[in-house]
Amino acid sequence: MVKKHRVIAIVGPTASGKTKLAIDLAHKNNGEIISADSRMVYKYFDIATAKPTLAERDGVPHYLIDILEPEEDYSVANFVDVTKELIENISERGKLPIIVGGTGLYFKVLLGNYNLPRVAANAELREELENLAASQGVEKVHEILQKLDNEAAKRIHPNNLVRVIRSIEIIEAAKKPLAEIATKGDVSDYDIEWIGLNTTERSVLYERINRRVDEMLERGLIDEAKTLYEKYGKISSLMNTIGYQELLPYFDNEVSLDDAVDSIKQNTRRYAKRQLSLFLANPDINWRDL
């Protein structure tokens, strides 16, 4: 039996101080950092994602930051594949892998010992199914999933079109039901130390979030967003990133800057709430108060 690699996993809602804690722990434990964040993977998404600067990284190697162009697709399976190799590699060099980030799904799939093959996005299929939903209703699309994989269909609400479509996409590509494509082992491949950051008072976190958005604006969030919008237009990575998605209507003169900033703060608060809902369901996490 092979000895399991030890890893530290740092999770928590946005603006809880994960980045700083990770760098501290890396210094103390001879560690290297793997980012588990679905937005920091993109080049140029710097201020909005609160990506640590080179100075902030303070000599600690960081992986899975700036690995994609904004138009490129990414998914959990990509993250898991690459991260498994990184953990292997870092451990072999006698260093400690520290995984940090806010994307709960990435932690769950990587450390929960799921095994999923990569299935790329299928733009034509997505468009076709979206059109079907628009013309004949979301139930029609859900029925397609039922015929392909009734078990999977039971778990997904018909209104949850994004997940219904992605499931169909995967099943069609693999020609098998989801349960056969994505398997789960009983025990994790890793010896994991879970650390969670949270506040007992929700309002404390919200104040941190509001303050951080103001700091982003001071650091040039608007210019960053404008440059990206002018260069790429309404691509999905921009439309699906808090901090950019709210500013695009401002650039199009549809909302005032004040309103756009308010919704950045509001969406960030709601995002933190969703993150917490997933992380709090994990009994292995040792929580620390900020």
Next chain:
RNA sequence: GCCGCGUUAGCUCAGUUGGUAGAGCAAGGGACUGAAAAUCCCUGUGUCCUUGGUUCGAUUCCGAGACGCGGCA
């Protein structure tokens, strides 16, 4: 000062021919094994401005007052 309109949920407002009220948004809770900063599900929230009167009963009708908005002086 006079005339008119308004005051109901955190906000914007609807409503009760008199029987203590409901939408949207906000907020809270939750799901999540494949787009996850995405997506989806569930749930409330009340001195109906105050005070007298009429009434079995007033947030609703009548009087007075307060506050806000507009017009005239």
